[in-house]
Amino acid sequence: MRVKELAAGRRLSTESSPYGTAKAILDGVLVPTVGALSCRVTSKFPYNWKLPTPLQFCLEFKEKQAFQRAPLRWGRNLIMQRMAKFALVCLIVCAGLLVWADGGAGGGSKGPSVRLPGAAFAALETINPEHIRWHVRFLSHDLLEGRGTGQRGGDVAAEYIATQFAEYGLKPAGDHGTYMQRVPLVGITTLPETRFSLVPKQGETMNLKLLDEYVAYDQTQRTESDVDADIIFVGYGIEAPEYNWDDYKGVDVRGKVLLMLVNEPPSDDPKFFKGKALTYYGRWTYKYEEGLRKGAAGVILIHQSEMASYPWEVVRNSNSGEKSFLKLEGPALKVASWIHLDAATRLASASGMNLDKMIQAAQSRDFHPVSLGARLKAHMVSKVRNFESNNVLAVLPGTDRRVSDEAVMYTAHWDHFGIRPDMPGDNIFNGADDNATGCGILLEVARAFGTGAAKPRRSILFAAVTAEEQGLLGSEYLGKHLPFSSGKISLDLNYDDVKPLGAPEEVQVAGAERTTFYPVVEAMAKDFRLAIRPDARPEAGHFYRSDHFSLARVGVPSFSINEGTKFKGHPDSWGVEQEREYVDKHYHQPSDEYHPEMDFVGDAAMARFGFALGWEAASLTKLVGWQKGDEFEAARVKSQQ
């Protein structure tokens, strides 16, 4: 009963009582107490919350407070009663100091201590791994047909999520008072009639084989386009003044086809393209965008597993069948393509060049675009289908009218690859890990906020977005059509592919260190007994590969929350092995399926961690920002003018 009272966040009377002085520390005392106690009473709680010594003081305090209401039983006269009150306040102050001292000694972090109100902790505590399991089980069921964007199964998934939001009492934040935000899309299928030929200076024309040797889309969204243009090798295809790097050197590439490398010049210098970490310049989306800005007719990316950080199968699977694009609002590339490394090697040698040497040359600042003397002759034939999909948006309005037009948001994409009717065998891309898990977490966080006894000051926006697998399209659209002004969104926390592997000992928050919120993240991680695992492979550019990036582009401080690689009861290498096996065998494959033996304790841990962070961000005096000099700082400043 006592636990319940504490958890319900019943505040001790403070304002006009002698206990006012203790108010500042009450949350600090109560919160870990509730957590610690819960740890003992519910075995599901996945953390080793410390049982702080002040616990007893708190409980005593509650008891004595009750006595106080019957002063005759409490003291014989007023002086004694006042003395008792004074002693009690002293006890509480000491208790608070003890908790803080204890926390401070633990990790040496100077970050703020976490002081969520009791009600927030009570809500956090209701987050249940089994709830997440149920969502994942349903969303990744064969009946949902792989949740393809614009496919029936995807629409069912969106409807399911909207229904859950409604059940949690959240307000619709989509179009016309609904939970759905319509995202106008165009589905393009590159048809087998497409011809994609590399015509070198000498020797035979190379007619590349779709999917085996190349993938390509006509981004003009027309049914037929022809390209017959010179191929220019532009190295990495990057123009980055801040790193004093320009692969184009002012060469006019209008109407040409640009052959380029993925990734960016290798470096260990953190001041040069952030060292080993990948910047946006290294992403294929940037390459297409930059090529288009330069007026090129087409872009051909050379796939190399190491540079791309994934094998050809991933390129092939992500670029076969129908692919979606946001409905066009300007010029576009006629050919946006990848070719297999072997094809690029053959093209280079047929052009009297050596691909290895070309790659080498591209690593120099003095690199200059090279014409291969070869042409791309492409006849792009596409099936073009206009359709729409939906982002599912819900809001929990903030309780403080002065800041309720400001928000903290959570995102997770609901889409996956749908069904591939042409594929033999199992052709349903169930996407259990990717990203039914993220949706399950988003829903569980939404439920905790929506049904909790207390609500935060700022609004909380929940967005289950579509078309992530098609290039972050749903979130891109959302970023351009936010229900709150982007400058008033304090933070976006994203969940993508949070594997059900059991209790984590680490958390990954890559990108958080780039925001002003990082001290809170550090303190929270410490309270949750989670070590912050630095991005194991910053060179893979995970930051640019999920939906939080779409929000970052419009200035919103944002990052994904995920587990690290250390899990309870396993050696350190186990998590790494699990990750490797997943990438090799299941990532973006039909075998990414739900299994009953999956353990969602880690997903619940990530949900709780994110819930606490979101609550904190929604309560801070200031909005979160990007660190000075960060690549997204300019967008943030612009959005807040």
Ligand SMILES: [Zn+2]
């Ligand atoms: Zn994903």
